[in-house]
Amino acid sequence: MMAEVAYIGGYTPDTNGSGPGITLVELGSLARLGETAASGPSFLAVHPTLPVLYAVGESERGTVCVFARAGDGTLSPLAQRPSEGSAPCHLAVDPTGTRLAVANYGDGTVSVHGIDGSGLLTDVWIFPYREGAHAHQAVFGPDGVLYVSDLGSDEVRRYLVGDEVVPHPAGPVRLASGMGPRHMAWSDGHWYVAGELDGTVRVYEVSGGLDDSGASGTPGVSGGEWREVAAVPAGGTGGHNQPSHLEVSGGLVYVANRGPDTISVFAGPGLEPVAEVPCGGVWPRHFAIADDRVYVANQRSDGVAVLPLKGGVPQPAEEVFAVGTPSCVLPLP
Template sequence: MMAELAYIGGYTPDTGGSGAGITLVELESLARLGETGASGPSFLAAHPRLPVLYAVGEGERGTVAVFARAAGGALTLTAQRPSEGSFPCHLAVDPSGTLLAVANYGDGTVSVHGIDRDGLLTDVSTFPYREGAHAHQAVFGPDGVLYVTDLGADEVRRYLVDGEVQPHPGGPVRLASGMGPRHMARSGEHWYVAGELDGTVRVYDDGWRELRAVPASATEGDNHPSHLEVSGGSVYVGNRGPDTISVLSAPTLDPIAEVGCGGVWPRHFALAGDRMYVANQRSDGIAVLRMEDGIPRFEGEVFAAATPSCVLLPD
């Protein structure tokens, strides 16, 4: 049976030392299997069918890198191109494996790149936006629409991606003023969105009507929610400030539990079987939380990784 692998992205530039670029990890033993030099690979995505991985290079002149994945998980850089914007922080591949969307946080642009049969990038469409916009996450919906959270504009921008990529005729979805939408996830007929600026989690129906808004954390003080994920009837959200993971029921958002994240500044996490892997950016580690009845618990296990910001578990 092949070992389960994970790729860790972060902000450390390629220095040739521990944690440089993208780190390959064997999950069961937490053994470090290798590192691939890449500058600022803050977010990663895998092709749904091909042994190909994509990474943003988060800098003033943003980049998108394409890596070939060997049978043992090792990466080889095969191509790199501009992200068509500044400080790209998220990217996603559509389910068909023919499009790659990049959210450029710095200037708010969104770029959509074609993908050929070898996983390489082809033509690109770029969508600029007004000053002050901050695109933070791109998600392909089941309805042939690309959804992009805009933290600076308090809205979800929409693009049609069935055929020629173009703005949605209905325009963006306006969310609560001051919310600062960061990460979102869809489950069933509901959308869940974490508000980085107001510390909330909100649930919407299929028509983007807000059904409920709740605090992401029950602790006092500032909270800047980061990653949000829905699994097994629960909504999980990382809380930066309280340094916790909250568990809410789906779709009601009733609180179930709030636990320590095993580090400082939980920027991203991934669920795999009975474990949650949390990228704690400011404590330089991936904390392993054991899942029991849907609730994560930290038992002291940490994998050292410099400024981690993404945990990718490819299929």
């Protein structure tokens, strides 16, 4: 691609009225480069080596769509299949490009799909509904383990991914009761987790992992023990807050706060407060950091706000890219 671009997913029909779409935008100029019809594409991911993009279709009968990416960033549909659950809200591709994990929020199921050499989906492993479960994010850790934050059960489910996909022998990680873990991120031996229900950010130190045989081995490998080392309010001044997305960049932890409509910044791993700034809109569901800017998908104000970074701290929004009910921003070089 000639310039850095981003894909924006959400819920609102595209300008042709053909259905919810994926919007392509050039980040420097914020020029709208195109739109692709898709069914409820609330979260997006790209293949690590192939020009392929994946999108969940957040509906009662969830779907996963596969798109080919042209050199100019435009998308062409390749395939669509069931997500094997309802209301899928997140998906992730493992670093090897051979597995795609989907979190189905509506019924709490998790599905893991094989990916072939062309980027199309093959076999699928399904981990079924459990009472009260609401899977919200699926991420692959540096140990190769698949971690799924379950907002409904206050735990992080773990799966071993190889020729087969199986539940981790040590079971899920139990987090603070009532926390409602939503999004999480790994950095330097720690997992950082945003609690949607109790309005906190928590950090966990990982140690005592498993080696390939399942025996106690190198710390942090294949799961390990989690120890909570800090828990702080995610933002706001005591009012209602539903933290959404969390990222770690340059040693700083960034959290989007829905309700206060802010982005909070903490220094890891102790979670010392650095700053809390307006997000440039209403109900920040997701954000991405690229080119010394934070791009915030403000779902209820129909725009992606661009906040410059100064010393790692977001500054007031300098521009807003108008797009209906954005829920995900995915920058690409």
